[in-house]
Amino acid sequence: MENKEELLFDTVILGAGPAGFSAAIYASRGNLKTALLDINMFGGQPSNYLEIENYPGFSTIKGFELMEKFEEHADNFGVQKFPMVEIQNIDLTKNPKIIETQDIIFKAKSVIISSGAQAKKLGIPGEAEFKGRGVSYCAICDGAFYKDKTVAVIGGGNSALEEAVYLTKFAKKVFIVHRRDELRADKIVQERALNNSKIEFILSSVPIEIRGSNTVEKLVINNINTKEITELDVDGVFPYIGFSPNTNCFNGQIKQTSDGFIETDINMQTSQEGVYAAGDIRNTPLRQVITAAADGAIAACSAVKYIQKNPLSVV
Numbered sequence: 001m002e003n004k005e006e007l008l009f010d011t012v013i014l015g016a017g018p019a020g021f022s023a024a025i026y027a028s029r030g031n032l033k034t035a036l037l038d039i040n041m042f043g044g045q046p047s048n049y050l051e052i053e054n055y056p057g058f059s060t061i062k063g064f065e066l067m068e069k070f071e072e073h074a075d076n077f078g079v080q081k082f083p084m085v086e087i088q089n090i091d092l093t094k095n096p097k098i099i100e101t102q103d104i105i106f107k108a109k110s111v112i113i114s115s116g117a118q119a120k121k122l123g124i125p126g127e128a129e130f131k132g133r134g135v136s137y138c139a140i141c142d143g144a145f146y147k148d149k150t151v152a153v154i155g156g157g158n159s160a161l162e163e164a165v166y167l168t169k170f171a172k173k174v175f176i177v178h179r180r181d182e183l184r185a186d187k188i189v190q191e192r193a194l195n196n197s198k199i200e201f202i203l204s205s206v207p208i209e210i211r212g213s214n215t216v217e218k219l220v221i222n223n224i225n226t227k228e229i230t231e232l233d234v235d236g237v238f239p240y241i242g243f244s245p246n247t248n249c250f251n252g253q254i255k256q257t258s259d260g261f262i263e264t265d266i267n268m269q270t271s272q273e274g275v276y277a278a279g280d281i282r283n284t285p286l287r288q289v290i291t292a293a294a295d296g297a298i299a300a301c302s303a304v305k306y307i308q309k310n311p312l313s314v315v
């Protein structure tokens, strides 16, 4: 830990997506000296969403634009921002809590974890091998590479269907491969995909292998009803099968569900005193920008109350 700058904050927020920005706004307005950290650039998952149509007040807005507005709003209250910092060590059991990064040791009277989730992997042969060579988890980043090509999107949720529709701007054909015969996506999103002539649904089917030479050439799928195995000729595969929580560095220090999401009470309090969780990382029934933002607000208000009740909480 030698030669690292040490900074003390009332609250350190880990993750700058909707939950983190909202927590930063409420914490700063609550007079807490607030730091906002992210391993990546700020904005979180919504920065990759094409259009958001269900955030009240905006009938439609691009994901990155909404996140820019969140960030500007947090800036107005003087939040100290630390993008692109990787946590090397974290101790949430201490008082103050310690978050060590490459250059700085953050000491925090309270911590709000809002580090979100990352794309789940299919875990099939070829997926890792062809990542960046035909396997992509970001249509908005890579879609333009597939002009007049054929791609497969895996999944039946909002992400899969929205990204499939987006990919039709470039690709000549988009397969949507879904493991059930019923889609999970919202009806309005389903309708858009079902009405798109470039999209073909392949239901009750799971991908079992991605094949190719230098780049992806085939997706092998298994029909779970008939057990028939089919090879689809595709140039790209976009798995959109949900997200898993970014909780690696907290493992063992706070209570998590069996699939890794953080358990909280209604005040966003985790099993560790002075530590709160907000947004997609939390065990929650709905993962949306609005619910993440609401979680962040509650978590920050809980942190404000905690610090008021424990003014001598820093030894």
Ligand code: NAP
Pocket: 049, 051, 052, 053, 054, 122, 154, 155, 156, 157, 158, 159, 160, 162, 178, 179, 180, 183, 184, 206, 240, 241, 242, 243, 286, 287, 288
């Ligand atoms: P999701 O809703 O969890 O859907 C994941 C899909 O992948 C499901 O259809 C699931 O099948 C399938 N799946 C899961 N594991 C699989 C596997 N191993 N192999 C094959 N298929 C698998 O995830 P999401 O679509 O990424 O959405 C996440 C959250 O973000 C949701 O709450 C969604 O509403 C929200 N979202 C919002 C917007 C927006 O507001 N614009 C855009 C995107 C996402 P089953 O259906 O059989 O479980």
